[in-house]
Amino acid sequence: MDQGNGWDDSAEAWIADMGDKGDFARRHVLDAPMLERVRRKHFRHALDVGCGEGRFSRMLAAEGLATTGIDPTRRLLDVARQRHPEGRYIEARAESLPLDTASFDLVVSYLSLIDIDDFRTAIAEMTRVLRPGGSLLIANLNSFCTAGRWNAEGQAASGYLIDNYLDARAEWVSWRGMLIRNWHRPLSAYMQALLECGLRLTHFDEPRPRGGNPDEVARYRRVPYLHIMEWVRA
Numbered sequence: 001m002d003q004g005n006g007w008d009d010s011a012e013a014w015i016a017d018m019g020d021k022g023d024f025a026r027r028h029v030l031d032a033p034m035l036e037r038v039r040r041k042h043f044r045h046a047l048d049v050g051c052g053e054g055r056f057s058r059m060l061a062a063e064g065l066a067t068t069g070i071d072p073t074r075r076l077l078d079v080a081r082q083r084h085p086e087g088r089y090i091e092a093r094a095e096s097l098p099l100d101t102a103s104f105d106l107v108v109s110y111l112s113l114i115d116i117d118d119f120r121t122a123i124a125e126m127t128r129v130l131r132p133g134g135s136l137l138i139a140n141l142n143s144f145c146t147a148g149r150w151n152a153e154g155q156a157a158s159g160y161l162i163d164n165y166l167d168a169r170a171e172w173v174s175w176r177g178m179l180i181r182n183w184h185r186p187l188s189a190y191m192q193a194l195l196e197c198g199l200r201l202t203h204f205d206e207p208r209p210r211g212g213n214p215d216e217v218a219r220y221r222r223v224p225y226l227h228i229m230e231w232v233r234a
Contacts, residue, residue, distance in 0.1 A: 005115060005181035006172070011075035013177035015053055020083070022055050026111075028212035029226055030139050031059070033205060034110065037137055037230055038063055043106040049094050049126060050112025054080025057087060065106065070097065094122035097129055105134040113140050113190065114182045117170075120193045127197040130233040136199060138231070142206065142224045146184035160223050199231035 007014075021027055034056075038046075043065055048057040051069030053076045060067040061084065070092040071077055080089045092098050094109075095118050107126045116122045126136055148162040168185045194201070205228045209220045 005117075005170075006179050007073040007115070008075070010178040010180055011073055014076070015079055017176050017178070018053060018055060020055070024209075024212055024216045025220070025226060026055070028209045028216070029207050029220060030110070030228070031056075032210055033207045033228055034108075034137065034139055035059065035063065037135075037203060037228070038065070038106065041106075041135065043135070045104045046106040046108060047097075047099070047104045047126075047129060049097075049107060049109045049122070050115060051080060051089065052076045054084050054087060054089065056108065056110045057089070058084050060106075060108070061087060068099070068104075070094070070099075095125060096121075097125045099129045101128050102131045102134075104129050105131050107134070107136045109136070109138045109140070111139055111141065113138065114146065115180070116183070119183070119185070119190070120196075123190075123193045124197055127199060127233060132233055134233050135202075136194075136231040136233070138229045140190070140227060140229070141182070142227050143185060143187040143190075145223055145225045146182065147186075148223075194229075194231050198234055200234055201229065202232050203228070203230035 046060045046065040046067045048067060048069040051057045051071050054069055057067045057069040068088045069080055070090045072093050074091060077089050077091055094116050107130055113119050130136060144162055147165040148160050151159045151161045166186050168189060170181050170183050172179060172181050206224045207228060209217045
């Protein structure tokens, strides 16, 4: 995450909003399929890139993985350490990981690529610290989602408009006291960067919500908000 993209000023609001369990997308869309991928292999050492307040790092540790979380936002790391004193959390940027080459068999990017300006360098760094045969597990906002907006007629959303899909751009997004700069990029930009690092795609999914508020479930079924990818280092 980039220190200039709003995270420092939004950290307190984020901590309050996420709580211990996270928001709807995390609890009811992403967590279960992400953990299913983790449980398919006997991973031992995990790196959580853009770990924030450490929620998913704690979940990985609960699965028995020795987990390291990295994030450049100091206030979020303070909370991660308070909530998980036995964890390992490092203040660092994804584009320059202060970690040994081939030191993890699992690297996780859980909704962090959208915050990273130089995502190609970040992906190369994530690949560098992966052991041969290790997995890079990514959850990201779907590019169809980041290129669009709801077309509202009165109070009812009548559809989702997608425009300028091929043009990468950073946009400021505001919700519940937070103001964060996120990136829209076409899916091909991510795919090309991952392929250029010699990674092999072994899993792709656009997960559906599992339980939760029916109105939220209906909304998340209308638009492909999120996707999961697993890439393996040859």
